[in-house]
Every structure is written in C-alpha cells, then in structure tokens.
Amino acid sequence: MNETQPVNGLQTPTVADFAGTFRRIQAEVHKAIVGHEQAIEELLSAFFAGGHVLIEGVPGTGKTTLVKALGLALNLSFNRIQFTVDLMPADITGTRVILSGADGRREFAFQPGPVFAHILLGDEINRATPKTQSALLEAMAELQVTVAGVTYPLPPPYLVMATLNPLEMEGTYPLPEAQLDRFLFKVRLGYPAEDEMVKIIGSTTRTEEAVIEPVFPAAEAPAALERLKRLVREVIAAPQIERYAARMVRATQPPNAHVMGETPSTVAVDAVARYVSFGSSPRGAQALILGAKVRALLDGRANIAYDDVDRVAPAALEHRIMLNYAAHSDNVDAARIVAEVVKAVRPTRS
C-alpha cells in the first residue's frame, strides 16, 4: 500500500482508522527520534485533540528534531522561530510593509510572519519578552492573527509547539499563566537511556539520514487530519467521567475562597493546600477530556474510561499548577502534586 494514500480515504474515518493513522505517524517520527515514546504519543495526542504543546527539555534531547519529524510525517507546513530577547511581536505575526506595485505605486501590504503555518515551532520561547510571547496568544486560542486592525485566519490544522529550556534561566522570561494555560499538554523530554543513546549515535553519525515518509499527501493532509480531529470530539464521555475530570481539576486548587469561591473542592489534598498557590483552570478539565478521548480511540474504544483521564493528567495539569515558595523550598514539583491529586480523586469514581 502506498504510504501516502489515506486509509480508507478517511472520508468517514473509523476508530480503527484513527488508531492506524496515529500509529503510522508515530512510526515515521520514530525514524528520526530514538526513544521518547510517551512524549511522541502525548505530542500527537495534543495535535489530534486540537491543542498546543509545551515541550520542556534540556538542550540536545531532540526537541527541534522531534517537531521537524512530526511536520514531515504529517506533511504539513512547518515554521520555526528562535525566540530571543530582541524578538518583536511583528517578527512572529507579520507586519504591513510598503510594496511597489507593477504600476510603480507603493502601498502597504501584509507580510505574513512565521506564525502562518500548520506547525509552528517556537524554540526557547521563554527567551522572548512577555510582549512577544503574548503575540502568540491570539493565534493559539483563536487560530487567527490581528495585525493593524485586520484579522487573518490561520490555516487548520494548527499546532504550536514551544520549547522551554529549564537550564540557563538567567535572562529568561517565564511564560505568564495565561500563556501557559493555552498549551494543552506539557511534554517533558529527558535524557535518553544508554541503549537509546547508542541508537542515536548510530543513526546520526552516518552518511545516510532517516527518511520520513508523509502519512498523507500534502494536498489531502490538512483535510484528512481535520476529519480525524473531529472524530476525536465524537468520542463519548459519560457524565460520571466528566464529573471525575472536573473533580480532579477542582482538587488542584488550594482552599482559597478568593480562587475557589464559596464551594470548596469535594476532594481535599494536603499537598495542594500546602504547596499550590493557583490550581488548574477549566482548560485543564478540557485538556483531560480531550486527551482521554484520544487515548480511548487509540485503545479502540468509543468511550472514555477513568484510566484514560488518569493517564493524561500529568501532561494536562502539571504546567497549570502554580507552586508557592514552600514547594520550592521543600523541593516539591508539580508532578508530585498531580500524582497526589490523582491518588486522592481515584476513590471517588462512581
């Protein structure tokens, strides 16, 4: 079968089509990336769920390579921005420039920035100023860019993958909470294991390079991927599962009347009360359900299970939890908080 031919045309994709396509994309990306199975799965899940991904990893762990490989496998347009402290918003969104027409007349014309692509890689996004970082807000949330009063839609499917370097924090600008909240998942890329390192050395120090085959033809890829994304939204979430996700998100919020309002969380978590200054927003619950839907499809199901929600909880909630000073002094990270929350909420399954 031709690798570039869509499965079943994907006019009306089925659960099996989704899982098959997903696995094929995974396999193509793994041609360029050794290891990081979970990270790749979460990255693809975020893409099919219609979200954006924040990738955190130390230098040299293949962040840029991963994003490039994904772009090639999906056969979508791909742009990369290296965020620096002097980067301006217009460098991202584009700007109006004076162009000379054929008749010699000069007029303003919109020159699209790198944001106009299906896949945008924002490398080391925390090196840019908050003003520049915020230039991505509209693009990520509303799939559009407004320049000089004119709104320009972005081509679907649209995926922003921003990388964060947890080291060299000097001279960086931590992402504001509003920006962080717009990323569906946060994916961690750690150092590869020894065996994986050997494979990386073998595959990257030879003359031949990995050839990534696109899963869809370029012309059909956006539409086919959009249909698969719609299929994700069709996955059935029972009311009790939705309540479970809501309860989990509420459990990440500290018992603060200013934040929580009059109704406290039904599940009290000690670690949250001690170490969290702000918990997840409702976008966290959306991320939980959407991620769980992708997981269900990958498992060949049309319904979400509790375990699906639990499994996507770290990726969906960690970056939405703001820790306080006590957490930093006690060396408590968001991963531990989420683990505690999941552990506390699990018995409330009904």
Add this chain to the structure above:
Amino acid sequence: MAENRRDEQKLWLILFQIKAIRTRLNLLAIQYWLFITLAILIGAAAAIFVLAALLNPLAFLIVGAIVSVAALLLAMRAARAALRQGANPTRAALIADERADLKGRLATVMALAETPPRSALWPYLVEDTYGLRSRFEPAQIEPRWVSRAILAPIVVGFAIVALTAALRFYAHLPSRGALAPPPDITADIGDLEVLPDDPAVKPNGRVVADAKTLRQLEAKIAQAKQGRVSNWMDKARKLAGNLQDQVTGRNPLPLSTIHLKSSNPASPNALNPPPQLAQAHPPGRAGAPGVSHSNPNAGAPGQSANSNGAAGNPDRQPPVVALPGEQADQLAQNGAAAPYQPGADKRGGGAGEPAAGTPLGGDSGGGGSSHGAGSDPAHLFGPPEAQELGSDSFKIAIDAVPSDEASSKGAPAYIPPKVRVPLSSQQFPDEPLARAAAPPEDQMTLKKVFER
C-alpha cells in the same frame, strides 16, 4: 431503519445483562446483611448469656449494656456495608466494567442509553460492547449465588458450641467459682473492722462488729438508702440480677451467712440487731446487704463465745448477718474472722467453754468492742456506777497513708488487717464511760444530744 432496530435490540440485550448483574449483586448484598446481622445477634446473645452466668449483677449490667450497644453498632455497620454493596444500574455497570475489564463501556452505555441525541460513535460503542457481551455475563461478573457472609453465623455458632462445651467442662471441676453458691461460713467478726463496699456510703466509715457495730451498720444502711446514688445502684443491681436470672434461668443464689459473735458484754441489744435493720434490708440477692434474725445455730452448744459468758442464753444468740457470697468468701480468706464451728471453739477454757472477757480473734480487748457503751441513748440513764481508774481519755497519733486497695469492679470491699499497737507505760486502755445519774430536767437534753 432495520439497522437502527438491530442496534436497539443490542442495546436492550446489554441493558438486560446489566440488570441481571445488578439483581445478583443486590441479592448478595441482602444475604450479606442477613447473615452478618444474624451472626452479630447470635454472638451478642451468647455473650450476654455467658456474662450473666459469670459476672455479678452490677458488672453484668455494665458489660451487658456495652455488649448490646456494640452489637447494635455492628448491626448498623453491617447494614451500611450491605447498602454500599447494593448496586443501582450505573453502579452495576461500573462493577461489571471493572471485573470484566471493559474500560467503562458498560457504564457509558448505561449512562447514555436514555439520553439522545447521541454521538456519531454511539452505534460503534453499542456494537463494540455487544461484541464483548460474553465477558459480562452475570455468571462471569458474579459467580456466587450465596454470600460468603454465610460463614459468619456458622463460625459464631461453632464458637458458641465450643464455648458451651468448655463451660460445661469448667462447671464439672471441683472449684466452680462463681457459678456455684458459696458455702455457709460462720465467723466471729466481733473484733473485725469492716469497710463498706458501697461507694455511696461515707468513705472510711468503720463498722465494728459488736453491738455498736450493728447500730452503726443500721445507721449507715439507713443513710445509704437515703442517698440517690445508692438507691440507683441498688435498683441497678436488682435489675441486673433479675435479668441474669431470666437469662440463665436459675434461681437467685443463696446467700452465705456469717454468724456474728459480738464481743460486747454490755448490752443485750448488741447481739440482737435492731428490727428496722432487718426489715429495711431483708436478705436478697447477692450484693444487697441485709441482716437476718434467723440463726440456724441457735442453742448449739458452745456456739456463743461472748466474753461475758453468754453461752446458752437464748437472748444472747449471735446475730446472723447475711453477706454476699463473694464477700463472705473474702472474709473467710482474709482470716479476719475465724469460721464458727459449733462445739469447736478453742479460744476459751476448752471446747464449748468460752473464755469470759476475751473477745474472739485473739485480741487482748483493750478497746473497741466495749467503747461507747455509756453513750448509747437507750442506756444513758440508770444508777451511777463507780468511776474506775484509767478512764481518762488520751490521744493516739496514727500514721496513715492513702491506699489504692479500694473496691472496684464489684469485688468485695478491702478489709484492712487489724493492727494493734501496744500501749506505752504512760498509757492506759480506754474505758467505757460510766453511767451517772442525771437530773430529770436535763435528761431530755442529754438524750437529744446523744441521739444526734
């Protein structure tokens, strides 16, 4: 259209299977409740029966109440557990999901079966779930028809049978302890100090078993009867005793009797307890103090060992005080009072010959039994007696330390050993006040003062 009908049929079959699972789960929950409650009731009843047989009434009342409350709480807990085990349709689906590893398929179908419009993937979900129906057959989800809780009453029953056998074996042993009525004990408590068992009575009250003792005992009992706590304690004892009798089906335990031998030679009333004492406290159940006028040893040779040689005098028959069996046992064990053996009194001049002026118990008779004879209001007046030497009063410093050997848990009162300190050369034994003539106009006043 036909496809929709087939989907509906499949959905109906899925729901029917969930309903069957629910029925089976609820049946088990009901069985659980029944069996556990039965086990609790059997266990509690057996425990109460054993407690009734082994404990004294007050302890039985307390422990029995605790056992009853505990049984009630356990029964309520069992009911709550059974309610938790019970399943509504959603919970039945959830349980089936977990046990058949269906990843929430049944719970989702159950939750959304009645709520159209449905997702485009709904037919897929129904078809997928229907394809897995063999995994959630009721017999697969819950193979048991009978709850394991049935073991609980069986185990409790076996335990009770074993306990009954053990008790029967114990009952055939020579020393049957509390199960057997205590034997009659005759003891001379004329020289004995008795601390009251009832905490309602004034602490450290001392009762000396002579004529005065009987009157003081009367006063104490009368005082105790007026106290609220004592009344309630008596009522509680009686209630517990009746309950014990009903539970065990036995007659009230016969009381031990102790034949008191007063060492007071002065008053004939000393040997006859006041009638109101006996009337106020007729012999009753164990634990209820009482005094009886009956004397099975009346007229027996040598039975009276009074110091004034009252043997053979029917008016000087020793009073019979009925004490609880345990207390009588305690008295006997302490050796504070030598058991009375008709015709075997060796403390006098010989068998059946009581030693005049020598109180039983080996005491030299320096004080105690004859003290205060002149202060008795009934004997205040009469011909004057010659003042004897050594009638001056004196004071004795006593070293006393608090003791934790108080009675508790219905045990007999602690009876401290009698300690006699020899008098120094400067001291003389106390003597009773001699009677003296009183002017007629002062007699009423004196009588009132001493009656107080």
